[in-house]
Amino acid sequence: MLFNSIDFILFFPIVAIIYYLIPNKFRYIWLLVCSYYFYMCWNAKYALLLLFSTAVTYVVSLLLEKIENSDYALEKKIRRKKLTMVFGLAVNLVLLGYFKYFNFFTGTINKVLEKISMEMVIPQYDILLPVGISFFVFQALSYTIDVYRKEIYAEKNFFKYALFVSFFSQLVAGPIERSKNLLKQINERHRLEYKAVWTGLLLMLWGFFLKLVLADRIAIVVNEVYGSPENYPGVYIVVATVLFAFQIYCDFNGYTMIARGAAGIMGFQLMENFDAPYYAGTVSEFWRRWHISLTSWFRDYLYIPLGGNRKGKIRKYLNILTVFGLSGLWHGASWTYVIWGLLNGFYQVVGDLLKPARDFVVEKCGIKRELFSHKFLKWFTTFVFVDFAWLFFRAEGLGHAKLLIKQLFHFNPWILFDGSLYQLGLAEKNFQFMIGMLLVLFAVDYCKYKKLDIIEKIYKQGVWLQAVVFAILFWVIIIFGIYGVEYEASQFIYFQF
Amino acid sequence: MKQVSSFISSFSKYKKCFLMVVFTFVFCVIIERVLCFFLVSDVLGNGSSWERALFHEFYEQEEIDNLFLGSSHVFYNVIPEQLDEINGEKNFNLTTGVQPYNGSYYLLKEADRKFDLSHVYLEMYYAVPVYHADYNELSVLTxxxxxxxxxxxxxxxxxxxxxxxxxxxxxxxxxxxRRFADDIFDLESIKNNVTIKTGENYKQHRFVSYDNGEQEFYARKGYFYTEAEYEGDVFGTSTGGFVPFEENPIGDMPEQYLRKIIEYCQKNDIEITLFTSPMPDYGLFGMGNYDVYVEKVNEIAGEYGISYYDFNLCNTEYLELLDTSYFCDGEHMNVAGAEKFTSVLGTVMQAEKNSALPEDMFYETYQEKIAAIGNRILGLQYYVVNDSEKIAQIEKELDDFDAEKERLYAMHLISTGEVQTEYRISKIPEGQKEKTVMQDWSEQIYFAVPKEENGTIYIEIKIGNEIKTISPIYYSKME
Structure with missing residues (x-):
């Protein structure tokens, strides 16, 4: 069931209304049932996988706590705890590895064997990737580690824990929630509050706007160019890659907004996943603003345990490259994702190495860092680097990425002015509308960047003005959304991860 | 007192919520109305201006006894006012272009809600279920x-x-x-809508023909007419081949609604009769197995104990519409045809009530009717040949045909028996006034016109000493 489907439009109000009608003590059961139904709409059999992952981490966490409270000697306790945790992590990682990476690794090995003229071939299987597996496995892993680290108590109620792993609004594409945040809220009583419902609805509308009006509209142009780069060289690829940066942002942020809105209506506060990322002045800042729940996950559960920046510069850079390489692999079983991740890590390493030189230039030239022009230059250069990496993310394989880069080196800037861009699937007015809506997005993100809470501002206005905002957003989505008879309900890009 | 203050405090608590819901609803409706005014074109395309006039009159009616549901084969062919005179009842055509059976079902309920219906006549144009096998098709939704x-x-x-x-x-x-979302950037279309909707014709629910100028008119009670006659003595059709009926010629979804219509009528004590309006025979004969359809409808009608009259099977002694002059195009009747048909239909309606229908009025099968009308020319198929193998073969046979530069046409005579024919084919390319003869009385059934040319083709057919024509064929540059 996609958020942008009629099924969800019917499903969600029913879930929310019944949620508030039933007594508090049964609400988590209701949400658990709905969450599994939501997941089973996609593939009923894979709900067993979700259940298995949940059961393993639940039992492992209880064992961890039991060992912790036991009378074992400290050394034995630590060893047993480690073994138990490693078991829990390994089971989940094996699941993830099998369903997501088996064919990738065997395919790579087969290619290597072929290169060295060995006739051995490792068989590959037709494995359907369970939707959202990377998200719920990571959520389960973080919970296990948190219990191991004694940062939280193990949840005793299996159903509450199962709801934490499977909560439908963030099950398939995040945000990757922490037990300290979501599990705690599952145990709280949520009252029906006007502001929560109001804010949730507005977030959902904004999410639908980002997905249906912007992301899916931009996708038409991007798909056309990336679908046949041989026909669209030079500036076409530049335009498509710039647009892709916004497509993926609107797509993923749109999903997150709907997820946060839906949860918010039922009184749950999910974590922010994006913080005006394209207003980042450096690549590392970009990663503090983009997919925050994943970045912070890698920081807390991989980068810091690896030593972070505490073990010297070389180790720090190695840690960054490891984290970003794995982050790339997390996104998809393809070398293009790994390159994308490593490229982002590389930018940060180089950025860190060049920082003294940059500071020197700024100081010597007397550049005032607070000037808009300086900030703009930083935003722009960061965007260029990040966007170049997106090319690998969007490419359909290494060969495709190579072709795209080769095709980049064509000089045809006139296509920006001679109407050629209007031949990419969006007619002139439609293309201009897309640009206009992107400007709206820039404006909204700028407010966010400046820590201006637009939602709160609107909330403080008169009821009639709030209603106008709702009505306009609603109709913009209805009229300008890319959905319905002519278009297939397009999946959110992050579902595949 | 405590309860009252509790009620007041809870009301003020929900007041904002209540106002928000009301305001949002009101603003949504206002925006929707404004957008509809500018974007929605409910009078252009598919003759919707006519439907606007029709439905306005329908809702203004005080009484309807006999309701006709179905396709354009009713609103062109059946004159309710003539029926009023014949049966002394109130007849009304609530028919629309290729009306899907689900549409007929809900229109029936709409009419039953408003009027005390005594009889429903559901027209069974064979192509309705064929076109509308899948209700999700955009053509059906439209x-x-x-x-x-x-x-x-x-x-x-x-x-x-x-x-x-x-x-x-x-x-x-x-x-x-949402249906017109693509037009939101089309200022011409918006301007056109505004012009139409602010016009007197729209406000007064008058019919205006946007396609055929002054040729077509809306009379009353769902009758739509033209006096224009089919241009030609023989029906011409550009179809490449007729598709015979499949096992179930009605299809699952249309059949489901057909049954719902019948069951609704029977449940609500409304009599129902199925009928098929007469059409030129070239299509029915060309299809080869029209009787499959007749059998299927008869089977359903028999199952429910209701009557089905297919006027294509009517004995020509009672209804003879073989001449093209009764039609305005290859499917629909003009006033002359409609008057003739309505008279017979009225007689059948009356006879059905009195159980006095002549036994020989309808043939059992379409084959019987064809056998009865004897050796006749029913029409001429002409079509562009697209099969490259066929084109290559003809290129070898025809001396002056150049497949690179010309498009090839083929002809096929639809007749009930063997006929010797010769053809004279002429054309008037766009910009010229004089006819150029391309083929002068020969049995050759292939001819060609330049791909880069627009114009009109004229085909004459010689049968014995008789010369017949079909309506002119317009051709345009190939993309």
């Missing part, structure tokens, strides 16, 4: 939307909208403006 535009909101309309298609299509069904 036909249903044409009806929706004219229906005021009611539970019946809501149920119709919900059942009209799969839920993936609801956005277009429930939001009229």
């Amino acid at each position: 036909r249903n939307w044409d009806i929706l535009y004219q229906m005021p909101f009611s539970y019946n309309k809501f149920a119709y909208m919900c059942e009209m298609s799969d839920k993936e299509y609801y956005s277009m069904t429930f939001f009229e403006t």
Whole structure:
């Protein structure tokens, strides 16, 4: 069931209304049932996988706590705890590895064997990737580690824990929630509050706007160019890659907004996943603003345990490259994702190495860092680097990425002015509308960047003005959304991860 | 006192919520109305201006006894006022272009809600279920939307909208403006809409023909007419081949609604009769197995104990419409044809009530009728040949045909027996006034015109000493 489907439009109000009608003590059961139904709409059999992952981490966490409270000697306790945790992590990682990476690794090995003229071939299987597996496995892993680290108590109620792993609004594409945040809220009583419902609805509308009006509209142009780069060289690829940066942002942020809105209506506060990322002045800042729940996950559960920046510069850079390489692999079983991740890590390493030189230039030239022009230059250069990496993310394989880069080196800037861009699937007015809506997005993100809470501002206005905002957003989505008879309900890009 | 203050405090708590819901609803409706005014074109395309006039009159009626449902084969061919005179009852055609059976079903309920119906005549144009096998097709949805535009909101309309298609299509069904989303940047279209909607014809629900100028008119009670006669002595058709009926010529979905219509009538004590309006024979004969359709409808009618009259099977002694002068095009009748047919239909309606229908009025099968009319020319098929192998073969046979530069046409005579024919083929390319003869009385059935040319082709057919014509064929540059 996609958020942008009629099924969800019917499903969600029913879930929310019944949620508030039933007594508090049964609400988590209701949400658990709905969450599994939501997941089973996609593939009923894979709900067993979700259940298995949940059961393993639940039992492992209880064992961890039991060992912790036991009378074992400290050394034995630590060893047993480690073994138990490693078991829990390994089971989940094996699941993830099998369903997501088996064919990738065997395919790579087969290619290597072929290169060295060995006739051995490792068989590959037709494995359907369970939707959202990377998200719920990571959520389960973080919970296990948190219990191991004694940062939280193990949840005793299996159903509450199962709801934490499977909560439908963030099950398939995040945000990757922490037990300290979501599990705690599952145990709280949520009252029906006007502001929560109001804010949730507005977030959902904004999410639908980002997905249906912007992301899916931009996708038409991007798909056309990336679908046949041989026909669209030079500036076409530049335009498509710039647009892709916004497509993926609107797509993923749109999903997150709907997820946060839906949860918010039922009184749950999910974590922010994006913080005006394209207003980042450096690549590392970009990663503090983009997919925050994943970045912070890698920081807390991989980068810091690896030593972070505490073990010297070389180790720090190695840690960054490891984290970003794995982050790339997390996104998809393809070398293009790994390159994308490593490229982002590389930018940060180089950025860190060049920082003294940059500071020197700024100081010597007397550049005032607070000037808009300086900030703009930083935003722009960061965007260029990040966007170049997106090319690998969007490419359909290494060969495709190579072709795209080769095709980049064509000089045809006139296509920006001679109407050629209007031949990419969006007619002139439609293309201009897309640009206009992107400007709206820039404006909204700028407010966010400046820590201006637009939602709160609107909330403080008169009821009639709030209603106008709702009505306009609603109709913009209805009229300008890319959905319905002519278009297939397009999946959110992050579902595949 | 405590309870009162508690009530007041709870009211003020929910006041904001209540106001928000009301304001949002009001603003949504206002925006929807404004967008509809500028975007929604409910009078252009598919003759919707006619439907607007029709439905306005329908809702203004005080009484309807006999309701006709069905396709354009009713609104062109049946004259309700003539029937009023014959049977002394109130007849009304609530028929729309290629009306899908689900549309007929909800229109029946709409009419039954408003009037005390005594009899429903459901027309069974064979192509309706063929075109409308899948209700999710945009072409079918468009036909249903044409009806929706004219229906005021009611539970019946809501149920119709919900059942009209799969839920993936609801956005277009429930939001009229969504259907015209692509026009939002088309200022010409918006301007056109505003001009039409602010015009007196629109306000007065008058019919205006946007396609055929002054040729077509709306009379009253759902009758739409033209006096124009088919241009030619023999029906011409550009179809490459007729598709014979499959095992179930009605299809599952249309059959389901056909049954619902019959069952609704029977449940609500409304008599129902199925009938098929007469058509030129070239299509029915060309199809080769029209009797499969007749059998299927007879089977359903028999199952429910109701009558089915297929006027294509009517004995020519009672209804003779073989001449092209009764038709305005290859399918529909003009006034002369409609008057003739309505008279016979009225007689059948009366006879059915009195159980006095002559036994020999209808043949059992279409084959019987064809056998009875003897050796006749029914029409001429002409079509562009697209099969490259065929084109290459003809290129070898025809000396002056150049497949690179010309498009090839083929002809096929539809007749009930063997006929010796010769053809003279002429053309007038665009910009010229004189006819150029391309083929002068020969049995050759292939001819060609330049791909880069627009113009008109004239075909004459010589049968013995008689020369017949078909209506001119317009051709245009190939893309």
